[in-house]
Amino acid sequence: MPSVASTRTVAHMGTLLSAQQVADGLRALPAWRGDTTEITRSYTAPDFLSGIRAVDAVADAAETAGHHPDIDIRWTTVTFSLVTHALGGVTEADLTMAATIDRVLDHPR
Numbered sequence: 001m002p003s004v005a006s007t008r009t010v011a012h013m014g015t016l017l018s019a020q021q022v023a024d025g026l027r028a029l030p031a032w033r034g035d036t037t038e039i040t041r042s043y044t045a046p047d048f049l050s051g052i053r054a055v056d057a058v059a060d061a062a063e064t065a066g067h068h069p070d071i072d073i074r075w076t077t078v079t080f081s082l083v084t085h086a087l088g089g090v091t092e093a094d095l096t097m098a099a100t101i102d103r104v105l106d107h108p109r
Helices: 019-027 049-066 090-108
Strands: 034-036 036-045 071-073 077-083
Touching: 019 034, 019 090, 036 090, 049 071, 049 077, 049 090, 077 090
Parallel strands: none
Antiparallel strands: 034 036, 036 077, 071 077
């Protein structure tokens, strides 16, 4: 029987994923690491301004998707973290946004 936490939903946000579901999803996202609480990816830009431009492009994609990563900028290293805060863990929306971030970073402006 699934636990309450594993079946908790908030309308458009989906359902919390199990550890196996997160692991399976991360196999398709090799730059990402994490578990049921959060997934993260660090990106090293060639210079500070390129990192800021990458953040700007990801912000545009996140706004379109309606799902926003936490972003940490440390000179040329940008770390993106995803969790569905309203549910307290990782959902399919986080894996989908991670794939979107990968596409954005693979095709800089």
